[in-house]
Amino acid sequence: ILAVKPQVMAALLDEVRPEVNPRKLFISIAAGFPLRRLEAGLGGQARVVRVMPNTPVLVGRGISVAVAGSKATPADLKQTLKLFKAVGEAVSITGEDLLDAVTAVSGSGPAFVYSFAEAVIEGGVRGGLPQPLAAQLAYATIGGAAAMLSESGLSPRELRDMVTSPGGTTLAGLGALDAHHFREALIAAVETATRRARELAAA
Ligand SMILES: NC(=O)c1ccc[n+]([C@@H]2O[C@H](COP(=O)([O-])OP(=O)(O)OC[C@H]3O[C@@H](n4cnc5c(N)ncnc54)[C@H](OP(=O)(O)O)[C@@H]3O)[C@@H](O)[C@H]2O)c1
Structure with missing residues (x-):
């Protein structure tokens, strides 16, 4: 799970890239850091899911919205939702561009x-x-x-x-x-x- 500030993410991806292998799933919760940059930063073959959680996850009452990257499988999305359901509700959407409105409604x-x-x-x-x-x-x-x-x-x-x-x-x-x-x-x-x-x- 990649949970650093968006401005630190590019450097972090450089650091993590050697760890990419077909068995690993990468989940980013960084706001405003698009899937294409996550995938490119991890070398282009990594399975990535992007998630937008909100702060009520701190008390188990959050809502998290997940979007699958191009290499992520349906099982990856399912696994991600299962993880985030530990701290509230979790849903997946298609269409990463909707995450801006998600950020406004449930994030802010x-x-x-x-x-x-x-x-x-x-x-x-x-x-x-x-x-x-x-x-x-x-x-x-x-x-x-x-x-x-x-x-x-x-x-x-x-x-x-x-x-x-x-x-x-x-x-x-x-x-x-x-x-x-x-x-x-x-x-x-x-x-x-x-x-x-x-x-x-x-x-
Ligand atoms: N707050 C929200 O509702 C919300 C919602 C959605 C998404 N997000 C996203 O969540 C992310 C985290 O936000 P935050 O407020 O929790 O930030 P934060 O308090 O700054 O936490 C960032 C964490 O990343 C660690 N870190 C920094 N550089 C690192 C590196 N090079 N390698 C490994 N770990 C590193 C930090 O460790 P140290 O403390 O040891 O430096 C810290 O634990 C952000 O991308 C934000 O956009 C937040």
Whole structure:
């Protein structure tokens, strides 16, 4: 598993190249370091899989996305998914170019959620809650809502409608989100992060 910073990868590949043989599978988690450069750096014959994990792997709740290189076999991809399922969910995709959007959604996504948490806590504190209680409520709410999203079989819109009654508090809060262009802000965050991932991959 190649897990050095992307800027160190070229030097590392030089070092590792003598170790390439038909029995070995190489997995890279370096962001923005394309398969063609990994394969070329390993001499052109190595079996390589590129994976984009995210930081919740630290608590066994990550999601990793794998793309097979030109010499990797279906068994290599299967083995890679098995490895990364030890630290969360793991899926494979075809089309390496999609990894830029993956990086934005699941790689950078936790930071967007942390910003959301920070703001919700601040709102709670302004409403008079002690900071630790506001934080506890926010973390449990994010965890609970995430579980509803993955386990209820309902869409985000359906779940939102379920907690929104006419003239109620949630509707009023959602109105404030709309007025402050919350949805557009998050779409822009994902799109901008995708563009940045593409720029870094091209650099
Ligand atoms: N954070 C994320 O969510 C995320 C998501 C996807 C991908 N990634 C990718 O994960 C990779 C690692 O990121 P990181 O934040 O964990 O970096 P990091 O903290 O700098 O860790 C890099 C590791 O590589 C080792 N290393 C450096 N040069 C080496 C060499 N020549 N030979 C062998 N080992 C060497 C370092 O060892 P020493 O400490 O002994 O120097 C260190 O353990 C990056 O490519 C990043 O793009 C991160």
